[in-house]
Amino acid sequence: MSKILWINPLGTNIYDDPIKKGLLNIKQENTQVDVVSLEGGSTHLEYRYYEALVVPEVLKIIRKAEQDKYDAAIIGCFYDLGLYDARQIVDGMVIAAPAEASAYLAATLGYKFSVIVTEDLVIPQMMSNFEVYGIKNKVASFKSLGMGVHDLRANESETIRRIKEKAKEAIENDLAEVIILGCTLQFGFYKEIQEYINAPVIDPIISSFKYAEYLVELKERFGWLHSKVYSYKSPPIMELKEFGLYRIV
Known part of the structure; x- marks a missing residue:
């Protein structure tokens, strides 16, 4: 065990x-x-x-x-x-x-991936981490929901609506083939998003x-x-x- x-x-x-x-x-x-x-x-x-x-x-x-x-x-x-x-x-x-595991998995499942984040302020540090992990060139884009961390669970239907919108945008405009949910408090949402965009959506937990x-x-x-x-x-x-x-x- x-x-x-x-x-x-x-x-x-x-x-x-x-x-x-x-x-x-x-x-x-x-x-x-x-x-x-x-x-x-x-x-x-x-x-x-x-x-x-x-x-x-x-x-x-x-x-x-x-x-x-x-x-x-x-x-x-x-x-x-x-x-x-x-x-x-x-x-x-x-x-x-979460980020290391999700990024390596996403790079295996598709050529480029996009990350759905809470706010713009988190993007520089996440990009810096991906650079350290040697995987920066696999990032198609970061998509911000314009929500604080605690807002993610306050109104889950609104959170899912925004994630769907940003994920679809990443697929259609940024040529992402995989979506990573870039906060652990987005747990439990991946299936609905995955069915909506018909592409892998990675839950970081x-x-x-x-x-x-x-x-x-x-x-x-x-x-x-x-x-x-x-x-x-x-x-x-x-x-x-x-x-x-x-x-x-």
């Missing part, structure tokens, strides 16, 4: 139960799923400042998760905050995140969770996991102890 932890990096637990319910419906039979959120802090991460404040807490949760024998952790925000940092501080646990399951299997069967040669090399334990960073609080 594998254990996977989904981390909602928000100072609210209102999304924990619906996300866990969704994950239980798609998980492999031998996968245990747990969902946690932060004890305090911002309830959305649209601003980089909010993101910077929660990364240390996310890293603490991840270190504790490995100590508790989890096989994988997923950082549940499309910004993929702290993704590379997290891979540095674990020894054998898999770390996944599903893609990152299944990616994590896949990476766990690769680790267990073939010993393939995050390389510790350069980018994900862990800090020396002696330094962590010296700086007072080793103990998990």
Whole structure:
């Protein structure tokens, strides 16, 4: 049995139960799923400042998760905050995140993909991440809904209407062949959008969770996991102890 932890990096637990319910419906039979959120802090991460404040807490949760024998952790925000940092501080646990998983999958399913985002302000950071992932040339466009994160669930019929409009525009005008829902709070909408545009629509919660399951299997069967040669090399334990960073609080 594998254990996977989904981390909602928000100072609210209102999304924990619906996300866990969704994950239980798609998980492999031998996968245990747990969902946690932060004890305090911002309830959305649209601003980089909010993101910077929660990364240390996310890293603490991840270190504790490995100590508790989890096989994988997923950082549940499309910004993929702290993704590379997290891979540095674990020894054998898999770390996944929504944007990376969704982009790699989309690049396999079609030549170009478009991302449906909440507001324009999130686009520069997402594009920067795709550049780091080596996949910027696969982006056909970003399409903004003109909605805040919490607005996505406030009126779901209006959210779906706007996503349909932007997805169709991306297919017809930008030559996108795949659509990525660029916020984890767009969960549960993909089927209706997919049927409407007749093209793959990727739910970032599903893609990152299944990616994590896949990476766990690769680790267990073939010993393939995050390389510790350069980018994900862990800090020396002696330094962590010296700086007072080793103990998990």
